[in-house]
Amino acid sequence: MRKYPQRGEIWQHSQGWTVTVIRFTSLPVSAFTATPEFSQEVLYRYDSDGQVTSAPLAWFEESYTRVSEPPRRNAEIAGGQGGFSPLALHPSVQFERWRERVVQQPAEPDASHYSNYL
Numbered sequence: 001m002r003k004y005p006q007r008g009e010i011w012q013h014s015q016g017w018t019v020t021v022i023r024f025t026s027l028p029v030s031a032f033t034a035t036p037e038f039s040q041e042v043l044y045r046y047d048s049d050g051q052v053t054s055a056p057l058a059w060f061e062e063s064y065t066r067v068s069e070p071p072r073r074n075a076e077i078a079g080g081q082g083g084f085s086p087l088a089l090h091p092s093v094q095f096e097r098w099r100e101r102v103v104q105q106p107a108e109p110d111a112s113h114y115s116n117y118l
Helices: 029-034 057-063
Strands: 010-013 018-026 040-046 052-056 064-068
Touching (some): 040 057
Antiparallel strands (some): 018 040, 040 052
């Protein structure tokens, strides 16, 4: 089975630069019959400068080779739903939700505070 480029994969050009695939699209059947070589295209971003461009799939596969697979979501840790879970972070990373932060009140200005001189 043919493996098409997927979102998040990193590909490397034959001359060395790398790109990240954003989207793989197929054109409608009417466009396919007119120009079959342009019926599928890859939208990708250059990792060096962030520029986004697209290319026909046939040219893309001739010019680039797959370097890494797309990032995988750890569905088991996130309760089977996929997505982000703080449990998936490395133990050295401290995760703090914004809702859980203790809101600190600013200290009362003392006699030397600039607002006393206004």
